[in-house]
Amino acid sequence: MDPWVWWLIAAVGLGIPLVLTAMPEFGMFAVGAVVAAVAAALGGGTVTQVLVFVIVSVALIAVVRPIAARHREQRPQLASGIDALRGRQAVVLERVDGNGGRIKLAGEIWSARTLDADQVCDVGQQVDVVEIDGATAVVI
Template sequence: MEIDAWVWWLIAAVGLGIPLVLTAMPEFGMFSAGAIAAAVVAALGTGIVTQVLVFAGMSVALIAVVRPIANRHRAQRPQHATGVDALKGRSAVVLERVDGSGGRIKLSGEVWSARSLDTDRSFEPGQQVDVVEIDGATAVVM
């Protein structure tokens, strides 16, 4: 029993899809799509040269077109700040006088130790301050 060429191309497409899943390298998916395109033209009865050209052409075209688009989207993805980085730039309310040596603020629903960025400046209870940075467990405010 002889297996048709299009079946071999589908086997190749599945074989190329396995490393895509295991390594998360999208290039394997593009090669797999090229193998599917070659299977389609093989099912239409074209010769092996045409099948290989379609496989190579489709794979290269996908890599040339899709990869730069994917890289651009990956570079433009907004970075979400987490942990203490997410607290920088937030507003807080002074609970106990804050100066260069210390104090307390309410930041994101929690009570934090705080100190003033400018050691000569102080903030009284009830004032709004902005968090400039987090130094250990102390918020530096202005």
């Protein structure tokens, strides 16, 4: 059997763990094996084939992994649940002070208290939600 066929078999063999484990390094090794198969088909010797495999695989890992890691870190973080309510504005429905009150937040009525115990928010006033403490919105 020709050497390029063995390289293609190796590429498929490296592609299987890529699919099963979702480790992109296996894919980079598989690409290196495909390029080595091309080198073998063009008549490159065994040393050339192995060097091509190693150089392409290492280059892909050295270049692609940092780029992928950078993109993974830059994904927008979508806030959900109570995290999505922090920083939103609400309307006071019942006087809110350090002991409690009611606000309309995101279309729902919430119990609320002020962050500063001495602060008072009157009906109709716009307030900002600082945090959610259990089922109570803490506002300023």
